[in-house]
Amino acid sequence: MAKGSRRLVLGFLFVSLLYATVLRCNISPVCLWKYRPLWSNxxxxxxxxxxxxxxxxxxxxxxxxxxxxxxxxxxxxxxxxxxxxxxxxxxxxxxxxxxxxxxxxxxxxxxxxxxxxxxxxxxxxxxxxxxxxxxxxxxxxxxxxxxxxxxxxxxxxxxxxxxxxxxxxxxxxxxxxxxxxxxxxxxxxxxxxxxxxxxxxxxxxxxxxxxxxxxxxxxxxxxxxxxxxxxxxxxxxxxxxxxxxxxxxxxxxxxxxxxxxxxxxxxxxLVFLRDSLELKPMQVHAMQAPVLVLISRRKSRTLINEDDVVELARKIGFQVELATPGRMSKVDEFAELVNSCSVLMGVHGAGLTNMVFLQPGSVLLQVVPWGLDWASKAYYGGPAEEMGLKYVEHHIVVEESTLYEEYPKDHPVISDPWSINLKGYNVSKPVYTDGQNVTLDLMRFREVLLQAMQLVPRQSLR
Structure with missing residues (x-):
């Protein structure tokens, strides 16, 4: 191809690309939002x-x-x-x-x-x-x-x-x-x-x-x-x-x-969130222990053997940061902590919403209490995958829930949780959302922590 023809073709491709970019901005509000400093003034x-x-x-x-x-x-x-x-x-x-x-x-x-x-x-x-x-x-x-x-x-x-x-x-x-x-x-x-x-x-x-x-x-x-x-x-x-x-x-x-x-x-x-809070990619060294932030609940769905779970996670190789309600109330500071961690873990609840501060490719580990399978997937499991996170969940067995000691073994709360959920949130909430705490079987949960460890990003720049 002659030199002049190549220039003509390259010029045509450049104009086409420029036109496509402008056209995309016209139909994409977020594109305009990202470039607002170019025109807002x-x-x-x-x-x-x-x-x-x-x-x-x-x-x-x-x-x-x-x-x-x-x-x-x-x-x-x-x-x-x-x-x-x-x-x-x-x-x-x-x-x-x-x-x-x-x-x-x-x-x-x-x-x-x-x-x-x-x-x-x-x-x-x-x-x-x-x-x-x-x-x-x-x-x-x-x-x-x-x-x-x-x-x-x-x-x-x-x-x-x-x-x-x-x-x-x-x-x-x-x-x-x-x-x-x-x-x-x-x-x-x-x-x-x-x-x-x-x-x-x-x-x-x-x-x-x-x-x-x-x-x-x-x-x-x-x-x-x-x-x-x-x-x-x-x-x-x-x-x-x-x-x-x-x-x-x-x-x-x-x-x-x-x-x-x-x-x-x-x-x-998430881009808007990170820009507003000035959250930056964190430098992680190859020999550094990955950070696991554990959401600590106090009122319901409490992790009764929390200390044992923390010790187990440390033995596996995590550096564990315990996130109490008081610590999570300071959004800017807590966002920086979650931004720097590799795994965010907690029993199903509002604290897991802090996954919005995780860097792409990080891990969300959700402990699913008895009777809350659907809610756990709908509120956190599905959205986590849409956010580009790796998702791990641990469904407890009924013996790990305090409900096991409060209800007869043949009661629908134990034997058929879905039948309770079908009666409506006003019926299920006092039982499964507000009425149970969890004691994890450490032998079972060890395998879940190992799975999370294998999913932790290994690149030096996150």
């Missing part, structure tokens, strides 16, 4: 009163990524849509919005739709567990008024970016629910807005926001308190060019790339 965003609609049009484009089909057509044509999924309700509007704060425990959202004169009113609880009545009782409703007949309250603060309104009520405060019910859905809903968004929190708790400050800051430069159960909130009226009320939910510790906003996987959330 170049946007000239002003309020509608400032006369610049370029920013508003851009936000309208981004908000349409949260919907498909008829909902997208409604948002495009009517500037508002309402989506009701199995676990979450979401209202999205590209029309101007006013949000009152501090006047009551139930914030009010005023939406002005220019092509609709008919007033409308409804409520929405912005926490993605609407099938759980207890979670909904702990979540304050947000009242949404569309084209109200009474005069709109005057703005006290005008913002140039959209609002995402969500609750930290429900089951927030439990680490699994913090990650699963709030932070992952928040990433799915607000992450593709590239930090050009204001987080408006209902049922606000200062300690919760402080605990996750670095993660929230990774999504937005500002938090606005709409209502709080433990502190006073200033009365104000915040005005936004657009808003999302509620959060998108994909399932247990899940980001489904095929679902809206599209192209976002759980591994993208």
């Amino acid at each position: 170049s946007l000239n965003l002003r309020s509608k009163n400032g006369g610049n609609t370029k920013g508003i049009e851009y936000f309208s484009f981004l908000l349409r990524r949260l919907v498909r089909g008829q909902a997208r057509r409604e948002l495009t044509q009517k500037h508002m849509t309402y989506i009701s999924d199995k676990e979450s309700d979401i209202c999205i509007t590209s029309s101007p919005v006013r949000i009152t704060t501090g006047s009551s425990s139930s914030p009010t959202v005023y939406i002005t739709k220019p092509n609709q004169s008919q007033p409308n009113q409804f409520t929405l609880r912005p926490y993605p567990r609407k099938t759980d009545s207890l979670a909904m009782q702990r979540t304050s409703p947000v009242t949404i008024l569309i084209n109200p007949q009474s005069p709109l309250p005057p703005c006290t603060t005008i913002h140039t970016s959209p609002a995402v309104i969500f609750s930290t009520g429900g089951f927030a405060g439990n680490f699994f629910h913090d990650i699963n019910d709030v932070l992952i859905p928040l990433f799915l809903t607000a992450g593709h807005l590239h930090s050009n968004v204001h987080l408006v929190i209902t049922d606000y708790e200062p300690w919760w926001a402080l605990k996750y400050h670095r993660l929230l800051s990774g999504l937005s430069p500002e938090i606005i308190i709409a209502s709080s159960t433990s502190s006073n909130v200033d009365t104000a009226v915040h005005c936004f060019p657009a808003a999302v009320v509620g959060l998108k939910y994909h399932g247990n510790l899940a980001c489904n790339s095929s679902d809206v906003p599209g192209g976002v996987s759980i591994r993208d959330f």
